[in-house]
Amino acid sequence: MLLAGGLNVLSFAPFHFWPVQILGLALLFSQVLREGEQAISRKRAGWLAWAYGLGWLTATTIWLVYAMTLFGGLPGILSLLALMFLTGALSIYIAAAAWGTRWLQQRWNISSAVAGLLILPGLFTVAEWLRICFLTGFPWTISGYTHTHSPLAGFAPVIGVLGLCWLNALLAAALALLMVTQASRQQKLALPALIVTVFVAGYGLQQISWTQPQGQPIQVRLLQGNIAQDMKFSQEHLNDSLALYHDMITQTPADLIVTPETALPMLTSQLPPDYLPLLNTFAQDTASTVLLGVGVHDGGDQYSNSVLGMSRQYAQPYRYDKHHLVPFGEFIPPGFRWFVKMMSIPMGEFSTSGPIQPAMKVAGQWVMPNICYEDLFGEEIAAQLSSQHNAGQPVASILLNASNLAWYGNSFAIPQHLQISQMRVLETGRPMLRATNTGATAVIVPGGVVEQLLPENTRAVLAANVQGYTGMTPYILIGNFGALGLSALGVLLAFLLGRRAAK
Known part of the structure; x- marks a missing residue:
């Protein structure tokens, strides 16, 4: 997972290979959403997500070592350790999202499909939001930035970069479910349809002139x-x-x-x-x-x-x-x-x-x-x-x-x-x-x-x-409340589905 996370550097500028972000998250989520005998523990889900985040954030901000070494006067090894302390701490948010998804899935007794499509995107978005705001924030290379050159850019004036983080996670979860679950024929049709619909909607939103x-x-x-x-x-x-x-x-x-x-x-x-x-x-x-x-x-x-x-x-x-x-x-x-x-x-x-x-x-x-x-x-x-x-x-x-x-x-x-x-x-x-x-x-x-x-x-x-x-634009008027509202709504729907199944 450390290597898969590090490959995320290719999804940001100057490379702009934005599909790498979705595919990398899909690989991580395919582990978190495994079912039956292949299901992993909450602890393992958290550690895998932490390693993924560490690779992702360290690879995309390695240039901080240059500043700390050349201008800050720190030895190179101390600069690298300082960077990894920072990126390791920030990766805890991603780990908590994976751990929390597994915990809620077990507590509410819901399927991997419900957990993947409703809970995981929401908790992943909250993790990215914490990177933006907690302890003054360090939101460099949060996942939504990869879509300045993709069809999903059309969503930016509506739900902002944080909303694009939610869409990244949603699409990655849909791909992961296709890989690891015993999906019914209906689900095998619905999940690709969801992915196509999101991209078509993004392209359609690009045709709107908000200003x-x-x-x-x-x-x-x-x-x-x-x-x-x-x-x-x-x-x-x-x-x-x-x-x-x-x-x-x-x-x-x-x-x-x-x-x-x-x-x-x-x-x-x-x-x-x-x-x-x-x-x-x-x-x-x-x-x-x-x-x-x-x-x-x-x-x-x-x-x-x-x-x-x-x-x-x-x-x-x-x-x-x-x-x-x-x-x-x-x-x-x-x-x-x-x-x-x-x-x-x-x-x-x-x-x-x-x-x-x-x-x-x-x-x-x-x-x-x-x-x-x-x-x-x-x-x-x-x-x-x-x-x-x-x-x-x-x-x-x-x-x-x-x-x-x-x-x-x-x-x-x-x-x-x-x-x-x-x-x-x-x-x-x-x-x-x-x-x-x-x-x-x-x-x-x-x-x-x-x-x-x-x-x-x-x-x-x-x-x-x-x-x-x-x-x-809608984003100017509502800010990050749109993305956080989508996150909260998904978790609420998952809770209600879990209660309904328990009756």
């Missing part, structure tokens, strides 16, 4: 400075970075000019006194809007990972502060300060702001930033859009992610993060702009299509005309 173009396209310039991470915070290169981004910003006016996350590798209080005023003068004189990634110092030990916006339309700079911080990189979880002291990553603990922040007006469009890791949390982006809608405020028509993935070198982290942004576009029906240090700097349009993309590890500027969109 519509709003206003006129805006001219955008996305800056990719390609500054090596080991140079970014080096004292002898600070002035070079400041000069580079000043020149890239002021080279050509545009409706919107965006730098990557922390493009300026120092706090605002440490910048030359005339640096921000000069950029503001350029914005005012050219009617450009400049969004600048920088650490904002609010005095004392208070500083935040922010995006500052300069524009004629604002008397004071617009400000968006990152609120969903990365454990160990941007804040220290309680009880782990000893671990952080072993590493040497700068700017280790940021202040946070509220999750609901206003969008910025840019030439008739409204741009909603998020910073790096934040676009893993689609329900938070949906909540921002929903809150703007419910409050009668302008609703963002364009999403923007400012990132720096140079921490992870030439790894799968870059295409995987691009895939995550594609899912946010599918869920919200709005384009996403990505301004990154080393990649992937891109424009993603509704439908999750990467319309323009800069080569990785090059210094370049992406110039594009981007159309904003308005309208509310």
Whole structure:
């Protein structure tokens, strides 16, 4: 199972072999759902699922070892052990889903078909949801992301990436039941029909336009400075970075000019006194809007990972502060300060702001930033859009992610993060702009299509005309309640069927 889980790396970017995810889960579920003399214990089901999860999560996030070793200063073996501690802990959720399925199946005396189609998808989805929200969350490569390029992408605007996790498990369970149960002729027809129906429904949903173009396209310039991470915070290169981004910003006016996350590798209080005023003068004189990634110092030990916006339309700079911080990189979880002291990553603990922040007006469009890791949390982006809608405020028509993935070198982290942004576009029906240090700097349009993309590890500027969109997808309105509701409904139906059979 460890190897089967590890093969899941092929289902995510840059490979996009999405059937691997369903087939791998089907292999795991075929063990959990065995009947009769071949049935396995709850304990064995849990251990098999844990091993599967360990292989899956370790293979897809192995790039974390690069950051901990090269930039955190940990020996390679300690970095690998730290990663496996993390992925092993997260795999407990998957193990609990398998264990819980077997326990409920025995307690309610229900068939493997009922357990597989009703209970297992629900508990698997709850396991993935816990990865999103528990202890600040680490939802990287949850199973639903594999479907940015499959017919199931049509479900994303309705039930989001978590709902796609539920569909993954449902389809995998149907395949598993065909493999391991003594299915009747009726079941052998019904299970393939279920699989076909799901894919046909996904294709049909892709034909629905949940959002519509709003206003006129805006001219955008996305800056990719390609500054090596080991140079970014080096004292002898600070002035070079400041000069580079000043020149890239002021080279050509545009409706919107965006730098990557922390493009300026120092706090605002440490910048030359005339640096921000000069950029503001350029914005005012050219009617450009400049969004600048920088650490904002609010005095004392208070500083935040922010995006500052300069524009004629604002008397004071617009400000968006990152609120969903990365454990160990941007804040220290309680009880782990000893671990952080072993590493040497700068700017280790940021202040946070509220999750609901206003969008910025840019030439008739409204741009909603998020910073790096934040676009893993689609329900938070949906909540921002929903809150703007419910409050009668302008609703963002364009999403923007400012990132720096140079921490992870030439790894799968870059295409995987691009895939995550594609899912946010599918869920919200709005384009996403990505301004990154080393990649992937891109424009993603509704439908999750990467319309323009800069080569990785090059210094370049992406110039594009981007159309904003308005309208509310079902996912924006209901968030993860749709997927969790499906999960709860399945378990409830299984309980009722079990009671009915017992009478």
